[in-house]
Amino acid sequence: MRRCLTTPIHPRTARARKRLALVALTLLLAASPACADSVEVAPGVQVTKKTYSGPVNQQPFFGFAARTPEQRAADERFVKDMVAATGSRQKAFDEASLRGWRAISKGNASEAALRFNQAYLLAPEESAVYHGFAIVTMMRFNDIDYADELFKRARLQPHPLKPLASDHGRALLIGKRPQDARAVLEQAVVDAPDLADAWSNLGFARLQTGDAAGACIAADEAATRKPSSTVSSDLALLRRTAQCK
Structure with missing residues (x-):
């Protein structure tokens, strides 16, 4: 028969339950992934310790x-x-x-x-x-x-x-994180408004977050900032995909 919460628990049962709770907590901690180590790589500068083959x-x-x-x-x-x-x-x-x-x-x-x-x-x-x-x-x-x-x-x-924020935003786009990318790139064009790359990347971020009109505005801004041949090719794709006029 199931006991009510108000029913007194026998001391031995309480101790047993405490032991079970400790065992469960230990197993939970063992199953949890270990936190990645943080390493100081310069005075006062720490990064996650990540290694690769x-x-x-x-x-x-x-x-x-x-x-x-x-x-x-x-x-x-x-x-x-x-x-x-x-x-x-x-x-x-x-x-x-x-x-x-x-x-x-x-x-x-x-x-x-x-x-x-x-x-x-x-x-x-x-x-x-x-x-x-x-x-x-x-x-x-x-x-x-x-x-x-x-x-x-x-x-x-x-x-x-100067291209730091633009490169960061592009990386987030590649990582399929357009909302995060857009936040970074909206700031990038404020910090470096003369960078065609930043405007082009922002155009793709806006498009991927459902703002086709904003994407076309960004494409126009990029086109006025002496884009490289690579960026010009990106802009053609952006305009075509966003159906810019």
């Missing part, structure tokens, strides 16, 4: 692998040689990150990861490090969620590049 120097932050004394010595020699060759640590960072962007423009994510790891050795606090790693994560490992985290971190770091 492949060489560590082709992963963001060297795959978070522990550096051997020999590797640390090689890192120090690299930094010293780059600074000597360019004239300053800032110029060395600019050169390393420029090589990373060139690799990305060629679609070579492995080379880009190598270059941004070098930039990371030179100036781990710079926004471009996290921006570059975000794109590498998206291109090479198809991990949009981690790319999103790195884009957000890049926006908090010193000297963010």
Whole structure:
């Protein structure tokens, strides 16, 4: 017979129920996924520790692998040689990150990861490090969620590049998160209104969130800002899909 809640419980039964509750809680905790580790990658800067298969120097932050004394010595020699060759640590960072962007423009994510790891050795606090790693994560490992985290971190770091928000929004579009992308891109065109890419990406975000008229307005804005041949091709698709007049 089922007892009412007001029926007193025998002490032994109460103790048994407590033990069962503790066992259930233990099993629940064991079944829950462990929280991802957070790692400090620069003074006061923490990111999630994410690793992938492949060489560590082709992963963001060297795959978070522990550096051997020999590797640390090689890192120090690299930094010293780059600074000597360019004239300053800032110029060395600019050169390393420029090589990373060139690799990305060629679609070579492995080379880009190598270059941004070098930039990371030179100036781990710079926004471009996290921006570059975000794109590498998206291109090479198809991990949009981690790319999103790195884009957000890049926006908090010193000297963010003008295309940062536009690139972030495009990544969210690729990750089929148009509502999130639209929020980022609406701000992107405020922060960098002269970027055709930002307007083009916003057009697709508006279209995918049910705003065809807004998409056509964004396409018109992009067209007046000297779009590249790639963006022009995107705009033709956008106008056709949104049925712009």
